[in-house]
Amino acid sequence: MLAEAAGTRGSGRSHPRQAIPPVARTRQRPGATRLWRRSRWSARSRARPAGQVVRGGPVVTNGARQMRVMLTGAGGMLAKSIAAAWPADSPDELVPVSRRDADLREQDQVRALFARVEPDLVIHAAAKVGGIAANVADPSGFLMDNLRMDANVLDASLQSGVTRFLYFGSSCMYPRDYRQPLVEQDVLAAPLEPTNEGYALAKITSARFCEYVSQQFGHAYRVVIPSNLYGPNDDYSLGHGHLVAATIAKAHAAKTSGAATIDVWGDGSARREFTYVEDLAGWVVEHLPTMAQWPVLMNVGKGEDHSVLDYYRAALRTVGYECELVPDPSKPAGMHQKLMDSTLARSYGWTPGTSLDDGMRTAYARYLDTLS
Numbered sequence: 001m002l003a004e005a006a007g008t009r010g011s012g013r014s015h016p017r018q019a020i021p022p023v024a025r026t027r028q029r030p031g032a033t034r035l036w037r038r039s040r041w042s043a044r045s046r047a048r049p050a051g052q053v054v055r056g057g058p059v060v061t062n063g064a065r066q067m068r069v070m071l072t073g074a075g076g077m078l079a080k081s082i083a084a085a086w087p088a089d090s091p092d093e094l095v096p097v098s099r100r101d102a103d104l105r106e107q108d109q110v111r112a113l114f115a116r117v118e119p120d121l122v123i124h125a126a127a128k129v130g131g132i133a134a135n136v137a138d139p140s141g142f143l144m145d146n147l148r149m150d151a152n153v154l155d156a157s158l159q160s161g162v163t164r165f166l167y168f169g170s171s172c173m174y175p176r177d178y179r180q181p182l183v184e185q186d187v188l189a190a191p192l193e194p195t196n197e198g199y200a201l202a203k204i205t206s207a208r209f210c211e212y213v214s215q216q217f218g219h220a221y222r223v224v225i226p227s228n229l230y231g232p233n234d235d236y237s238l239g240h241g242h243l244v245a246a247t248i249a250k251a252h253a254a255k256t257s258g259a260a261t262i263d264v265w266g267d268g269s270a271r272r273e274f275t276y277v278e279d280l281a282g283w284v285v286e287h288l289p290t291m292a293q294w295p296v297l298m299n300v301g302k303g304e305d306h307s308v309l310d311y312y313r314a315a316l317r318t319v320g321y322e323c324e325l326v327p328d329p330s331k332p333a334g335m336h337q338k339l340m341d342s343t344l345a346r347s348y349g350w351t352p353g354t355s356l357d358d359g360m361r362t363a364y365a366r367y368l369d370t371l372s
Contacts, residue, residue, distance in 0.1 A: 073126030143198030266333025
């Protein structure tokens with residue numbers, strides 16, 4: 001259990017936690033290590049009043065109180081996958097929170113959220129994210145919104161005594177056109193990619209804060225740097241979604257309309273590393289009890305990349321359609337390559353097993369569900 005693996009925080013609580021009534025729980029993920037219990041949020045809780053956060057009662061297992069883990073960004077792809085991977089029968093509790101519970105950009109709301117939830121550990125998966133077009137259109141928003149969210153959540157965590165914090169960085173933190181594959185020491189080694197510099201600066205700032213907290217206070221504030229992610233619950237909106245989601249949506253639209261061509265931003269040669277989101281979520285849930293042993297900064301990626309045109313071809317195979325891909329070199333393509341070295345993560349059990357074709361088939365099936 002998490003409480004036993006890493007100790008507990010809570011001796012300073014001035015009052016016992018309030019119990020909550022039992023509700024429906026998710027089925028345990030097959031093969032999952034039984035270390036966790038998913039949040040006691042039922043499907044009906046989606047209609048709860050804004051700001052209402054589920055609170056659990058004290059549970060004692062072998063003398064250790066259960067751990068309460070707050071998961072931000074509950075409406076996003078990564079957080080949904082983490083919640084889905086959370087085993088049902090652990091003595092530890094997951095509390096997913098979304099923007100309906102608090103606007104993380106507002107300090108007062110974040111402080112009130114922490115007072116209600118009283119987390120022992122925070123998984124911060126909330127972020128303002130988007131593809132190249134979205135970043136180019138709103139660099140100030142990607143910088144400031146992410147800075148405000150991260151600063152408020154990190155500060156509230158530190159001030160409330162949270163000693164374990166998992167922050168998700170981004171491969172955008174790495175320099176443009178730098179050596180390949182990229183290693184953790186390459187952050188801030190050279191200029192950033194201009195098309196997503198605002199987002200990257202916010203991520204770098206928050207990652208540095210986690211490093212400072214770990215060094216200054218001895219807390220386990222850890223930063224996982226995923227590659228680009230794709231999979232169920234991705235954002236398929238054109239102009240905002242990331243590459244794989246965009247290729248699936250555009251391939252499906254072409255098939256539906258019988259289009260003879262699909263436009264591709266850039267010349268199609270830029271290479272990207274994409275990791276299936278459920279591989280990352282499953283690893284996080286399984287290995288989170290040992291996070292204090294992780295290095296402060298750690299790449300977590302598939303370990304292979306493909307060209308933009310390769311992803312479009314894979315999307316066409318997935319939807320069962322053929323048409324011409326028409327590159328547009330006048331459009332921005334971002335960094336030419338940003339393959340990461342995930343050797344460190346592999347030494348901590350990281351073994352992504354989902355192939356691109358398999359992952360895209362699952363993602364497409366879920367995308368079709370949303371359309372129906």
